[in-house]
Amino acid sequence: MFKIAKGRISYLAVFGAVVFMTIQVIANLNLPSLTSDIVNNGVATGNISYIWKVGIKMIAFSLLSIVSAICNVFLAARTSQKLGQNLRSDIYRKVMTASTDEYNQIETSSLITRTTNDVVQIQNVAIMMLRMMIMAPIMLIGASFLAYNKDHTLTWIFLISLPLLALFMGVMLKFAMPMFQAMQTKTDRINRIFREGLTGVRVIRAFRQDQFEQDRFEDANVDYTKNAINVNTLLALAFPVMTLIMSGTNVAIIWYGAKLIGNQAMQVGNLIAFMTYAMQILMSFMMLSMVLIFIPRAQASAKRIQQVFDLRSTMKNTTQPEELAADAKHTLAFDHVTYRYRNAEEPALTDIDFSATSGQTVAIIGGTGSGKSTLINLIPRFYDIESGKIKLDGIDISQLPMAELRDAVSLVPQKATLFTGTLRENMKYGKPDATDEEIWHALDIARARDFVEAEPVGLDLHVEQGGGNFSGGQRQRLAIARALVKQASVYVFDDSFSALDFKTDADLRAALRRDEHIQQSITVIVAQRIATVADADLILVLDNGKLVGKGTHNELQKTNAVYQEIINSQIRKGEDK
Template identity: 90%
Template sequence: MLKIAKGRVSYLAVIGAILFMIVQVIANLNLPSLTSDIVNNGVATGNISYIWKVGMKMIGFSLLSICAAICNVFLAARTSQKLGQNLRSDIYRKVMGFSTDEYNQIETSSLITRTTNDVVQIQNVAIMMLRMMIMAPIMLIGASFLAYSKDHTLTLVFVVSLPLLAIFMGIMLKFAMPLFQAMQTKTDRINRIFREGLTGVRVIRAFRQDQFEQDRFEDANVDYTKNAINVNTIMALALPVMTLVMSGTNVAIIFFGAKLIGSQAMQVGNLIAFMTYAVQILMSFMMLSMVLIFIPRAQASAKRIQAVFNLRSTMTIADNPETLSADTHHSLSFEHVTYRYRNAEQPALTDIDFSAQSGQTVAIIGGTGSGKTSLINLIPRFYDIEKGQIKLDGTDITKLSLAGLRDAISLVPQKATLFTGTLRENMKYGKPDATDDEIWHALEIARARDFVEAEPEGLDLHVEQGGGNFSGGQRQRLAIARALVKQSAVYVFDDSFSALDFKTDADLRAALRQDPHIQQSITVIVAQRIATVADADLILVLDNGHLVGKGTHAELQANNEVYQQIINSQIRKGDND
């Protein structure tokens, strides 16, 4: 846990919290002694002036204790909240820097739990440590010493009460700690099932699995609830046992103290002070035990968070990255590229070799699972290749910075993703300084201008989470427009025309070919339909991760068996091409 906190908290604030806590404890420890003095030297002798004098000291120590406590709580709370803020920021920044390989190693639901619940556990323990963890040992030692100074004989009572309390707390720790540690895993499970239910609600309803999913969530919820009830039941025993031990200790102190007073071996004021110190000793021991209970849970959370920080990217980053030239002529080449997914036995792509120049359109086609998406994911370095080279403008992409490489690429993924906000904000996602004219131009090319203009708000139209207020085809066209707003060297469309009808598909591709900027860039299209790829300058045919053909539509139609099979599966026999 200390490793997690290092560099994420203000050391001055921590030192300040500790100093104020020491002041508070010292002030609290002086109050019983002052009470003893008032009883022994003021009340017993009827000395009113002495009572007022010592009473004013007590008020002073009380005010000092209150002020120190306020300052300690403020600094402890500020430190713990700052720690949580920095942890959440660092986790998010780390996750955003993951390659797809690293991202796949930890479930999304678990990442959410680690960023929220696990961070809260660490925050709670941080404030407990700056409060109780510091207060408990100081007060325990100080109260024990002062109690002994009042009467060393009565301190023998603690020889019985403290071991009893220690035995109980030990038993409670033994049973509570495993349950606390299991809470985080069970929280992960609830988050995972809940998230799957929300994202897959249409599939669930379509297959009438509502009850099955409800039962699945109920099982996870009941499991978590039972675990929480068990651990809280164990923790609930702490207060009554503590009360029993404290009451028994006070009875023993009064019993033996009365005998000492009767024999004039002890003053009444000292007995009152001793009882107060006894309460402070037992409370300190209890606080220390409570902290020790919560530390293992926070430690488990810290390990889960540290596991995220410990994930090392498999991508090699150049120490002195090169920059792309400002030349308007661009080139993209794959030179005998082989790629294998993490822990996979067989490569997903083998010996992929092709090149393209500015103004050319490269189309990729093949059966399901042939490696089309895997191939285009290599261009922006979502994954790193095993063999070969990928070059952009003649430079190996591993020698470019990730920011510089991805600035040169506009990608439209298979799933059209829109973000909550306005349409204008979504369109500016790749180019924050884009003008409205540039946005309308991109919408025109993407064949999205008509339905946007039909809305009274225009570019200020509100976009719901995930673009839920648009149809699938509209989301697809808006995602394409967003990519076109950003002027890039390479435009990649990963099966981005699948939700479009044939006419819109044809019109959109024609508009792309006529756009002056696109004519200076390289366009890479992944598609399933022959009609979408037929007019490409270069068509790559993939089959089980192998490049089994490349050329124009006419060349492949005449000579490539796999391409012919795709044509025959999409065009009825007797139809013209």
């Protein structure tokens, strides 16, 4: 836990919290002695002036304790909250900058738990450590020393009560630790099922699996609840047992203290002070024990967070990056590229070889699972290839800074994702300084202008989470427009026309071909429909990760068997091909 806190907390604030807590404990330890003096030297002798004198001291120590406690709580709370803020920021930054291979190692639901629940556990223990963890040992040692000074004959009582407390807390720790560690895993499971239910609610309803999903969530929820009830029952049991031990200690002190007073071997004030110190000793021992109970849970959370930070990228970055030439004629080349997913036995792509230049459109077609999306994910370097080279403008993309490479590529993924905010904010995602004129131009090409203009607020139209206030086709066209706003060297459309009707698809592709900037760039299209790829300058035919054909539509329909099968599956016999 200290490892993840390093560099994320203010050491000056920690030092201040320790100083103020030390002052608070010292002030509290002086109060029982002053009470003893008032009883022994003031009340017993009727010396009112002495009572006022010592009473003023007690008020001063009390005020000092209150001020120190306020300062300690302020610094402890601020430090723990800043730690949580820094941890959440660093986790999010790590996830945002992680390679796809890294990101796939930890489930999304688990990442959510680690960013929220796990961080909260660490925050809670951090404030406990800056409060109770500092207070407990200082008070335990100080109160023990002062209690011994008041009357060492009664200290034997602690030889019974403290071992009993230690034994009980040890048994509690043994049973509580596994339960605390299991809580985080069970939280992951609830988050995963709940997230699947939210994202797949339409599928669940379409297949009438509402009850099945409710039962699945109920099982996870009951499992988590049972574990939480067990661990909290165990913690609830601690307080009555501790109270019993403390009450027994008080009874023993009063019993034997009264005998000592009766034998004139002890003063009444000393007995009162000894009882107060005894409570401080037992309370500090209890606080220390409670911290030790919660530390294992925080430690488990810290390990889970550290796993995120310890993810090591498989991306090999060059020590001597190159730069793309400005206003150069763009080229994209795959030079015998082979790629294999992590821990896969067979390559997902084998010996892919093609090239394209500015103004050309490359279309990729093939059956499901043939590697189309994998191929285009290699262009912005979401994955690193196993062998071969991918070159952009003649430069190996592994030699380019990641930011510069991705600035040169504009991608429309299979799933059209829009973000909460206004339409203008979404359109500026790839080009923050884009003008309204540029946005309207991109919307026009993407055939999205009509339904945006129909809204009274135009570009200020509110976009709900995930673009829920648009149809599937509208979301896809808006995602295409967003990509077109960005001035890129390579435009990649990953099956982005699937939600469009044939006419809109044809109109959109025609508009792309007419656009001046697109004519200076390279367009890569992944599609399932022959009509979408037929007019491409180069068509790549993939089958089981291998390039089984490349050429124009006319060439492939005459010579390539796989391409002919795709045509035959989409066009009825006798129709013009």
